[in-house]
């Protein structure tokens with residue numbers, strides 16, 4: 292299965308898209324906007340990022356609403372939410388919380404898992420690195436998934452709520468999943484370029500993998516970064532490898548831009564000259580292959 296071939300100028304076209312991109316407009320639509328204000332307190336920001344990534348399902352308005360609501364429940368202090376808030380009070384506040392299929396009792400269990408974790412560790416980077424050293428990036432995501440599932444804490448925390456474990460897929464166990472949410476969380480923690488937080492310092496940005504959501508996958512497929520029509524960990528690796536050939540030190544540089552080009556409607560996902568006209572990727576896009584409008 293060969294990927295559609297982009298033009299040799301794809302790197303320049305991606306960079307032009309990046310340079311002209313209205314980051315501030317799209318930042319407001321992105322769950323990281325709720326985490327960035329906490330960056331001066333790395334523990335609180337890391338915990339907030341875990342929850343924000345967990346809730347990054349569905350349309351941006353609903354995600355923003357859910358992350359904002361959780362921030363209010365946590366009084367804006369996610370470090371305190373997981374480590375100091377009285378368990379009964381946290382349970383009470385989360386009783387009616389729901390975002391898509393994620394329920395308040397699952398969020399509460401995650402808070403308990405994180406509280407127990409932070410009692411013995413300074414950052415989830417430690418866990419990621421343990422898995423990363425043993426099995427590469429996928430091993431790091433697997434280690435995070437295992438930790439957040441709280442499997443080793445069951446005796447102390449009791450059984451996890453229904454459906455909880457499935458919230459944290461691992462690429463080593465479920466290669467058919469792109470594991471987007473944990474991969475996104477790690478991007479936020481590792482990259483130190485806007486809009487990411489750069490709170491972790493021992494994982495090289497060149498090792499990151501693309502958080503392959505529907506928008507990024509659609510554009511990646513149509514500009515020839517992958518021949519895979521469905522999202523999977525293999526597609527994550529393939530898109531990342533193509534991006535790494537463009538920028539080995541920062542392969543995920545274009546992730547935010549590709550994602551929000553799709554979210555904002557700047558990419559109609561069909562051939563529409565009125566919208567595609569200004570798109571710098573048009574010469575590379577499968578939608579425009581062989582069309583005079585592609586030049």
Ligand code: SF4
Pocket residue numbers: 510513557558559560561562563566567570571572573576577578579
């Ligand atoms: S040319 Fe149009 S369909 Fe193709 S990536 Fe650009 S905006 Fe999307």
